[in-house]
Amino acid sequence: MREHDAVPVAVGSGTLNDIVKRSAHECERPYMCVGTAASMDGYTAFGASIEKDGLKQTLSCPAPRAVVADLDVLKCAPEDMTASGYADLLGKVTSGADWLIADALEVEKVDPTGWSLVQDHLREWTDSPAELRAGDQKATEHLMEGLIMSGLGMQSYQSSRTASGAEHQFSHLWEMEGLGHGETPLSHGFKVGVGSVAIAALYELILQRDLDIEDLCDSWPTREEMERSVWAQHTDPDLERGAVEQTLAKYISADELAQRLELLREVWPGLREKVREQLMPADQIRERLQAAGCPTSPFEIGLGWEDFEATYSRARTIRKRYTVLDLAFEAGILEECVADLFAPGASGAMRPVTRVARCSCSDVR
Numbered sequence: 001m002r003e004h005d006a007v008p009v010a011v012g013s014g015t016l017n018d019i020v021k022r023s024a025h026e027c028e029r030p031y032m033c034v035g036t037a038a039s040m041d042g043y044t045a046f047g048a049s050i051e052k053d054g055l056k057q058t059l060s061c062p063a064p065r066a067v068v069a070d071l072d073v074l075k076c077a078p079e080d081m082t083a084s085g086y087a088d089l090l091g092k093v094t095s096g097a098d099w100l101i102a103d104a105l106e107v108e109k110v111d112p113t114g115w116s117l118v119q120d121h122l123r124e125w126t127d128s129p130a131e132l133r134a135g136d137q138k139a140t141e142h143l144m145e146g147l148i149m150s151g152l153g154m155q156s157y158q159s160s161r162t163a164s165g166a167e168h169q170f171s172h173l174w175e176m177e178g179l180g181h182g183e184t185p186l187s188h189g190f191k192v193g194v195g196s197v198a199i200a201a202l203y204e205l206i207l208q209r210d211l212d213i214e215d216l217c218d219s220w221p222t223r224e225e226m227e228r229s230v231w232a233q234h235t236d237p238d239l240e241r242g243a244v245e246q247t248l249a250k251y252i253s254a255d256e257l258a259q260r261l262e263l264l265r266e267v268w269p270g271l272r273e274k275v276r277e278q279l280m281p282a283d284q285i286r287e288r289l290q291a292a293g294c295p296t297s298p299f300e301i302g303l304g305w306e307d308f309e310a311t312y313s314r315a316r317t318i319r320k321r322y323t324v325l326d327l328a329f330e331a332g333i334l335e336e337c338v339a340d341l342f343a344p345g346a347s348g349a350m351r352p353v354t355r356v357a358r359c360s361c362s363d364v365r
């Protein structure tokens with residue numbers, strides 16, 4: 001692009017748009033985009049999702065000057081692409097809950113504009129997954145509108161916080177480890193969808209608790225211990241380095257932890273109600289995803305049972321963004337909750353997944 005001064009136009013979806021967006025920025029010129037599939041929310045977003053130094057990250061760059069999307073074209077996009085966009089949009093249910101938590105614990109305030117662009121109409125945009133799958137024009141319009149608004153939310157807040165929480169950390173970790181890099185690539189949305197079911201299930205367990213927690217601070221890891229535990233959880237050198245940096249960026253001392261837990265005790269009754277209102281049950285998220293044609297269990301995306309279970313702890317380390325994974329870790333209940341989710345005969349939200357696990361373990365990677 002540096003050899004001429006033309007204005008680039010991306011015609012396509014996720015990856016094409018991200019590459020053109022970042023290139024246009026590096027060449028200091030505007031660009032525009034013709035979206036051909038309702039497959040992700042990056043069209044109007046600030047930033048491009050690109051893997052750099054082994055870490056999938058959002059590289060900073062402005063959004064396009066204009067986005068054009070024709071419903072007749074979107075309707076004819078491959079079914080899986082539309083389903084992926086749906087899963088990415090439904091992921092805003094759990095990411096919103098994560099932001100409420102970060103806000104209440106005074107880690108990151110909710111920005112009213114960024115919040116309302118994404119959350120105000122989320123229920124309406126995601127309530128007809130079966131119609132969407134059948135190619136219904138209205139449902140397609142709702143989905144694309146949601147994805148465009150979600151991108152605008154990120155643009156307005158200059159961060160992906162508006163659209164991405166722990167469910168995206170699951171997706172990013174799997175992506176960075178090469179999950180689905182085989183013959184049929186696994187889309188961003190499909191990984192986010194499985195992550196959303198997993199995070200909603202964790203939320204269900206946490207919301208049942210009183211979180212009246214004291215005396216944890218003696219067992220809280222020092223900075224060095226935390227660093228060592230992150231190294232121990234990853235094996236890829238680039239991923240390790242990035243994860244250590246991100247985890248230490250959100251590290252707090254034992255004294256700060258004591259203060260945070262005190263604040264948590266104070267705000268929990270009100271916060272719990274707010275989060276309940278924001279969330280959907282894991283079963284409902286699973287049903288909606290299935291109706292839209294998305295995978296909902298780790299096996300459908302080629303992930304083994306143990307790797308899936310380990311993701312709860314490992315995903316927390318790869319981003320400094322504060323989510324329910326941090327809340328559970330700091331409250332000392334993450335391990336316990338995950339053990340409950342995966343216990344044989346578990347009766348909670350993971351039950352349908354557990355059942356699949358018991359009968360198909362020989363097929364699992």
Ligand SMILES: [Zn+2]
Pocket residue numbers: 040041088164168188192
């Ligand atoms: Zn996403």
